[in-house]
Amino acid sequence: MLDNNIKKHIESYVLDYNNFKKTKTSWKKPLVAFADANDPLFKELKKIISPSHCLPTELLSDAKSVIAYFIPFVESIPKSNIHGRNCSIEWSYAYIETNQLIIDLNKSLEKFFTEKGFSCKVTPPTHNFDEEKLISDWSHKHIAFIAGLGKFGVHHLLITKKGCCGRLGSIVTNAKLVPTKRPEKEFCLYKSKGICLECVKKCVNQSLKEQTYNRHKCYEMCLENDSLYSELGTTDICGKCSTIVPCSFNNPTK
Ligand code: SF4
Numbered sequence: 226m227l228d229n230n231i232k233k234h235i236e237s238y239v240l241d242y243n244n245f246k247k248t249k250t251s252w253k254k255p256l257v258a259f260a261d262a263n264d265p266l267f268k269e270l271k272k273i274i275s276p277s278h279c280l281p282t283e284l285l286s287d288a289k290s291v292i293a294y295f296i297p298f299v300e301s302i303p304k305s306n307i308h309g310r311n312c313s314i315e316w317s318y319a320y321i322e323t324n325q326l327i328i329d330l331n332k333s334l335e336k337f338f339t340e341k342g343f344s345c346k347v348t349p350p351t352h353n354f355d356e357e358k359l360i361s362d363w364s365h366k367h368i369a370f371i372a373g374l375g376k377f378g379v380h381h382l383l384i385t386k387k388g389c390c391g392r393l394g395s396i397v398t399n400a401k402l403v404p405t406k407r408p409e410k411e412f413c414l415y416k417s418k419g420i421c422l423e424c425v426k427k428c429v430n431q432s433l434k435e436q437t438y439n440r441h442k443c444y445e446m447c448l449e450n451d452s453l454y455s456e457l458g459t460t461d462i463c464g465k466c467s468t469i470v471p472c473s474f475n476n477p478t479k
């Protein structure tokens with residue numbers, strides 16, 4: 226019952242947001258999944274990402290569950306980002322407005338849980354908004370993987386049932402929720418069938434190769450876009466490798 230109410234709350238909040246806030250960006254129905262806060266994979270993130278990556282219980286001492294969600298962009302936004310080296314202005318607005326959507330959604334979830342007698346700990350949508358080291362050590366895409374929202378692609382993004390063009394968020398709560406079953410099969414065509422690599426072909430700064438990903442070169446490209454759209458706010462993004470590729474809007478292996 227609580228699980229369904231949380232899903233419905235997130236879905237209706239996201240679907241109403243464009244009308245409510247008169248944003249330039251629109252979003253599709255989000256995906257929501259739950260993880261057990263004591264899932265052993267959380268400890269693995271200290272090895273995979275960094276020893277300082279937080280456990281759910283380091284954010285909320287009596288944590289029982291983690292909620293992860295994926296908010297897909299409407300298709301016109303990735304389509305606007307197909308051409309050229311720099312990201313489109315629509316893609317930039319989508320980044321900024323989705324950050325605000327995630328902040329607002331998380332506030333509404335805090336209220337939702339408080340009213341039901343539970344507590345929760347929300348985390349910011351991006352590292353850029355984070356001033357506390359504790360919270361920056363929280364990778365939404367790895368949390369979403371543990372919660373069963375999808376599988377990683379060659380482009381190092383999470384591919385969900387609704388693709389990879391959108392944004393991820395996650396929060397920790399002391400409410401006990403039924404964990405979502407993680408998918409077993411790969412969602413990336415290259416990982417499952419050895420074909421595709423469209424994301425590698427689309428990379429505009431030679432950051433992404435078949436077997437390697439150069440974070441520094443990728444971030445260099447993101448900073449180029451940030452300076453191009455500096456009047457909009459922080460837009461250190463690119464997204465060309467996720468734009469109109471087989472995994473942009475769905476799981477291409479299904
Ligand atoms: S574009 Fe193709 S190879 Fe790249 S992540 Fe998506 S499915 Fe995998």
Ligand code: SF4
Nearest residue numbers: 428443463464465466
């Ligand atoms: S975000 Fe841009 S620079 Fe980074 S891997 Fe993707 S296409 Fe390349």
